[in-house]
Amino acid sequence: MAAVTITLPVLLSSLIGEKTIAVEAATPSEALQELVRRYPALDMLLFDETGELREHVLCFHNEENTRWCTDGLHRALAANDRMTIIQAVAGG
Amino acid sequence: MGVAVLVGTMKGAFVMRSANASRTEWDLEGPYFKGWQVTAAGRAEDGRFIVGTSSHVYGATLHVSRDLATWDMIEHGPRYEADEDRKLKEFWTLATTPLGIFAGVSEAGLFHAADPCGPWEQVRGLNDHVTRDAWQPGLGGLCAHVLLANPHNPRQLWCGVSAVGVFRSDDGGESWHPKNRGVTPAIEDKEHKDIGTCVHGLALCPRDAQTLYRQDHLGMFRSNDGAESWHENALGLPSNFGFAIKTDPNTGTLFCYPLESDHHRLPAGGKMRVYRSTDGGSSWHTAAQGLPQEDTYATVLRGAMDVDGLDPCGVYFGTTSGTVHTSSNRGDSWQSMNYLFPRILCVEAFVI
Numbered sequence: 059m060a061a062v063t064i065t066l067p068v069l070l071s072s073l074i075g076e077k078t079i080a081v082e083a084a085t086p087s088e089a090l091q092e093l094v095r096r097y098p099a100l101d102m103l104l105f106d107e108t109g110e111l112r113e114h115v116l117c118f119h120n121e122e123n124t125r126w127c128t129d130g131l132h133r134a135l136a137a138n139d140r141m142t143i144i145q146a147v148a149g150g
Numbered sequence: 151m152g153v154a155v156l157v158g159t160m161k162g163a164f165v166m167r168s169a170n171a172s173r174t175e176w177d178l179e180g181p182y183f184k185g186w187q188v189t190a191a192g193r194a195e196d197g198r199f200i201v202g203t204s205s206h207v208y209g210a211t212l213h214v215s216r217d218l219a220t221w222d223m224i225e226h227g228p229r230y231e232a233d234e235d236r237k238l239k240e241f242w243t244l245a246t247t248p249l250g251i252f253a254g255v256s257e258a259g260l261f262h263a264a265d266p267c268g269p270w271e272q273v274r275g276l277n278d279h280v281t282r283d284a285w286q287p288g289l290g291g292l293c294a295h296v297l298l299a300n301p302h303n304p305r306q307l308w309c310g311v312s313a314v315g316v317f318r319s320d321d322g323g324e325s326w327h328p329k330n331r332g333v334t335p336a337i338e339d340k341e342h343k344d345i346g347t348c349v350h351g352l353a354l355c356p357r358d359a360q361t362l363y364r365q366d367h368l369g370m371f372r373s374n375d376g377a378e379s380w381h382e383n384a385l386g387l388p389s390n391f392g393f394a395i396k397t398d399p400n401t402g403t404l405f406c407y408p409l410e411s412d413h414h415r416l417p418a419g420g421k422m423r424v425y426r427s428t429d430g431g432s433s434w435h436t437a438a439q440g441l442p443q444e445d446t447y448a449t450v451l452r453g454a455m456d457v458d459g460l461d462p463c464g465v466y467f468g469t470t471s472g473t474v475h476t477s478s479n480r481g482d483s484w485q486s487m488n489y490l491f492p493r494i495l496c497v498e499a500f501v502i
Contacts, residue, residue, distance in 0.1 A: 068185070069185050069186065069205065069207075069208065070208070072184070072185075073223055098225040098226070099211070099223040099224075099225045101225075102209060102211055102225075102227060102229060103208040103209060103211065104208070106209065106237060107229060107230050107231065107232050107234070107236075107237055107238070108232045109232060112207065112208065112209060114206065114207040115207060115208070145207040145208075146207070147207075
């Protein structure tokens with residue numbers, strides 16, 4: 059288990075009143091599960107009906123987009139790693 | 151006794167409050183849900199207000215409030231099952247009935263709960279209807295956008311699905327049957343001849359719960375037999391196209407906002423005109439005193455008109471250009487509010 063932080067985009071942080079949440083988890087997947095355990099309202103916003111991250115929700119691990127990593131949300135977290143939720147937006 | 155009008159827009163909700171029944175002086179509150187689409191609003195039997203928000207990134211969620219100012223997100227709102235090939239994209243209507251609350255959503259379906267905080271369950275009789283595979287979306291998507299209940303027989307319900315048609319349940323929502331005979335189909339299905347009508351708006355006569363009105367893609371219609379059959383009812387309207395239709399619950403006066411054809415979808419002649427009928431839709435007349443009558447091309451979406459039920463009835467509508475217009479005298483005259491909101495998706499009036 060590693061102590062990491064998850065930073066939320068403003069549309070989500072404004073709903074729960076927290077911008078950055080500290081959690082302990084071994085993988086990004088576990089960290090997100092801990093996040094929605096603490097803030098159940100986020101479950102429907104982050105994950106679709108199949109339990110996958112919504113199509114336009116991106117989860118970065120430090121500087122890497124986990125969607126583009128072969129180990130995705132199951133890679134190992136290290137102490138003080140940063141996770142960032144970003145909404146994928148195309149166009150202006 | 152005052153009125154609060156919730157205006158749901160592409161970028162949040164605003165609340166207009168008038169402290170007394172004159173409804174001429176308004177205070178503005180908000181924005182609430184800044185950055186979120188606010189697509190539908192309603193009120194539970196115990197007085198709590200409900201709002202549906204959505205985002206193309208984060209999906210659709212419900213929120214409740216006791217004062218229209220402080221909102222709590224519902225943690226376990228309506229949701230399709232993981233093994234269904236459907237996603238809940240937006241809330242289109244939040245209707246309180248004696249049987250509980252019904253949420254009409256896109257992709258088209260109904261959800262039901264006794265309490266807005268849940269648990270919510272799918273209305274399987276409609277969502278898994280035998281015609282479901284033949285349902286086709288219209289320009290606004292595939293949505294269940296209106297739910298009405300017979301006040302004398304709460305187990306009789308009507309639901310409008312665009313671009314499918316009207317369904318009626320006589321057993322409290324267990325089973326549903328298409329009721330579109332006499333309505334011009336918009337997308338005719340080869341197998342299911344009783345669907346394929348594109349209902350835009352549906353209203354119930356307050357004096358006779360077997361009399362209904364529907365603004366369809368291809369006409370304005372009336373039924374005298376609980377939706378068993380429909381006949382065209384558009385004398386005096388400048389076009390057969392539009393979305394919003396509402397009834398004054400005291401007098402049965404009808405209000406609609408016609409648009410020039412399904413191809414153009416603009417107010418005819420650049421005039422902002424509500425049309426009103428005091429004879430059950432047999433004849434329609436303009437009710438536009440005080441509204442802009444030249445160079446005005448704002449449209450009104452299906453959820454963006456409402457009445458408050460006071461006497462005389464207040465009528466409110468919001469436009470895709472972000473303007474709001476109010477009448478405190480059943481449409482005899484109008485006041486254009488000095489606000490400019492984002493594109494308006496829904497307008498709901500509450501007596502407070």
